[in-house]
Amino acid sequence: MNRRGIAVLGSTGSIGTQTLAVARAFPDDFNIIVLTCGDNAELLIQQALEFNPQAVVINNEDKYIQVKEALAHTDIDVFAGLQALEEVVQLTDIDVVLNAIVGSAGLRPTVKAIQKGKDIALANKETLVVAGELVMDLAAKHQVRMLPVDSEHSAIFQCLVGEEQNPIEKIYITASGGPFRGKDRDFLTHVKKEQALKHPNWVMGAKITIDSASLMNKGLEVIEAKWLFDLSVDQIDVIVHPQSIVHSLVQFQDGSMKAQLGLPDMKLPIQYALTYPARFQNNFQRFNFMDYPSLTFEKPDLETFRNLALAYEALARGGNQACILNAANEVVVDAFLKDRVSFLGMSDVIEQVIQSVDYISTPTLADYLETDKVSRIKALELVTKLN
Ligand SMILES: NC(=O)C1=CN([C@@H]2O[C@H](COP(=O)(O)OP(=O)(O)OC[C@H]3O[C@@H](n4cnc5c(N)ncnc54)[C@H](OP(=O)(O)O)[C@@H]3O)[C@@H](O)[C@H]2O)C=CC1
Ligand SMILES: CC(=O)[C@@H](O)[C@H](O)COP(=O)(O)O
Ligand SMILES: [Mn+2]
Numbered sequence: 598m599n600r601r602g603i604a605v606l607g608s609t610g611s612i613g614t615q616t617l618a619v620a621r622a623f624p625d626d627f628n629i630i631v632l633t634c635g636d637n638a639e640l641l642i643q644q645a646l647e648f649n650p651q652a653v654v655i656n657n658e659d660k661y662i663q664v665k666e667a668l669a670h671t672d673i674d675v676f677a678g679l680q681a682l683e684e685v686v687q688l689t690d691i692d693v694v695l696n697a698i699v700g701s702a703g704l705r706p707t708v709k710a711i712q713k714g715k716d717i718a719l720a721n722k723e724t725l726v727v728a729g730e731l732v733m734d735l736a737a738k739h740q741v742r743m744l745p746v747d748s749e750h751s752a753i754f755q756c757l758v759g760e761e762q763n764p765i766e767k768i769y770i771t772a773s774g775g776p777f778r779g780k781d782r783d784f785l786t787h788v789k790k791e792q793a794l795k796h797p798n799w800v801m802g803a804k805i806t807i808d809s810a811s812l813m814n815k816g817l818e819v820i821e822a823k824w825l826f827d828l829s830v831d832q833i834d835v836i837v838h839p840q841s842i843v844h845s846l847v848q849f850q851d852g853s854m855k856a857q858l859g860l861p862d863m864k865l866p867i868q869y870a871l872t873y874p875a876r877f878q879n880n881f882q883r884f885n886f887m888d889y890p891s892l893t894f895e896k897p898d899l900e901t902f903r904n905l906a907l908a909y910e911a912l913a914r915g916g917n918q919a920c921i922l923n924a925a926n927e928v929v930v931d932a933f934l935k936d937r938v939s940f941l942g943m944s945d946v947i948e949q950v951i952q953s954v955d956y957i958s959t960p961t962l963a964d965y966l967e968t969d970k971v972s973r974i975k976a977l978e979l980v981t982k983l984n
Contacts, residue, residue: 598875602690604631604715605697606682606706609640611802612697612720612746612863617644619868623877631685635698636660642667649673651688654681656702679705686710693871695746696721699804700927701920701969704728708962711735718870720746722821723927727920728965729824743825744870749818750825751866752844752857757826758874760849765828769846769854770818771838772897773798775810778839782901788940790933798841798861807930811943812897816908817926820919823912830913835905837895842884860884903944907951917957917968924972925950932980946979 603620607613613634620627629648634641638660645653645668652674655664661677668675676685679702686694686706694710695718696703703721708728710717712735719725724732736743745751749770757765776795777785793810794803801809808814819833844866846856859865860882868877899906904926911918929943938946954972957964 598626598872600626600628601871602628602630602692603871604633604686604688604691604694604710605629606631606633606686606694606703607635607697607699607721608632608644609634609637610697610699611800611805612695612867614640615864616695616697616867616871617648619864619871620648622879626877627871628690630688630691633682633685633698638663638667645671645673651690652676652685654678654685656682682706683709686715687713691715693718693744695867695871696724697746699723699802701727701923704732704965707732708735711739711741714739714741716742716744718744718746718867720867722747722817723923725821725824726817726923727969728960728962729820729919731960731962731965733824733827742873744873745821745825746863746866746870747818747821748861748863748866749845750822751869753822753826753847755857755869756845756847756855760847760855763849765826765832765847766850766852767832767834767848768822768826768828769834769836769848770815770822771841771843771845772812772815772835773809773841774837774839774895774897775812775814777810777902778837780901782941785901785940790936793933793940797839799863801863803934804927804930807933808926811904811940812902813904813908813926813930813943815897816905816911817923819905819908820912830909835897837897838892839895840889840892842889842892858884904947907944907947911951914956915958917954917960917964918951920960920965920968921951921954921972922947924969925976928973928976928980937984938980942983946976946983949979950975 633654635656654676658677665675693716697720707724841861848854911922925947932938
């Protein structure tokens with residue numbers, strides 16, 4: 598494989614730092630061209646000094662001077678703001694844009710990168726939740742590869758290698774069930790962010806960890822899978838698997854099922870997205886059957902965890918519904934992390950926002966951006982009213 602030029606969007610986060618750990622292990626194979634972050638200037642500077650990219654972007658414009666001054670003795674170009682993010686993803690030496698931004702803020706840079714013909718390694722599931730049809734059509738038009746980083750989608754992607762001629766009958770997306778698996782609504786009435794932030798198997802950023810606890814993460818992943826693998830809603834099932842060892846399964850037309858297994862470690866799906874179709878030797882910890890004598894499976898509880906049902910409904914209705922769901926969810930998760938809404942209140946607000954924002958059947962990019970904005974305003978209003 599030629600040395601691959603990589604842009605890491607969201608390099609200071611959980612996926613971003615693990616991506617750089619992978620890049621660090623294979624300096625002859627990966628060349629970091631761009632690093633970007635939201636707010637964490639100190640870590641961005643440290644990463645830039647280690648990887649010597651062509652450009653860095655910090656979204657928070659107030660921190661531009663701090664980064665600029667710290668890198669003044671280097672050749673690294675320093676930029677700030679969303680517009681700059683959309684420009685740097687187009688740099689000639691970039692082959693793959695690994696998008697590890699959290700939230701719908703990841704959509705516009707993904708679109709720009711695709712339009713410039715860059716392959717996308719996608720952790721930022723919100724991009725496909727908000728505008729899956731538009732993004733996948735654009736990727737097909739520009740012959741760009743959409744390489745999943747999300748562990749379940751990477752698992753499905755790996756199961757599909759060599760199966761290009763064989764239609765999928767069904768996929769099973771596994772869910773850990775989160776820290777509140779088996780709990781009832783009485784229990785959930787009183788849970789606090791400290792409890793919700795304790796994921797049983799994965800160490801991740803705060804937003805996705807809350808999504809896992811509320812099962813919204815699984816809802817977003819159902820939508821992400823629909824677009825990545827071109828499936829209908831009834832071909833996508835969720836199965837709770839508390840050990841997070843089976844990362845997802847594909848069932849083919851003859852009833853045969855393939856699964857991908859491994860320890861819960863995001864470095865593997867990140868590495869596979871960057872080396873695909875090759876597999877590189879590494880020293881990640883190996884699975885030991887004796888540590889997991891029993892792998893178990895159970896049905897998700899959609900009545901207690903309404904977010905998963907809401908996501909299925911939004912996907913079935915189509916248009917801008919999943920965009921509304923996602924925007925409302927981003928607002929309520931932020932509010933929950935600030936103790937401004939209760940755990941169960943999050944689904945109440947999301948449901949009300951979906952009911953109140955106008956439906957658009959075939960949205961353009963501008964429609965999605967406007968829907969995202971309007972839905973956030975509505976969700977904020979409802980959160981404020983609840984307080
Ligand atoms: N963590 C995981 O294991 C997994 C994550 N994912 C998905 O990957 C994505 C990233 O998740 P994760 O790494 O956990 O999240 P983190 O919160 O840890 O990191 C998010 C990154 O995005 C940056 N960022 C935040 N807001 C903006 C913005 N408005 N504009 C530009 N950059 C921004 C942050 O910068 P800063 O910190 O400097 O503010 C940080 O670098 C999410 O979509 C998540 O669902 C999917 C599967 C697993
Ligand atoms: C690592 C990863 O891909 C996460 O999306 C993970 O799946 C979250 O765990 P849950 O199954 O609890 O949502
Ligand atoms: Mn996942």
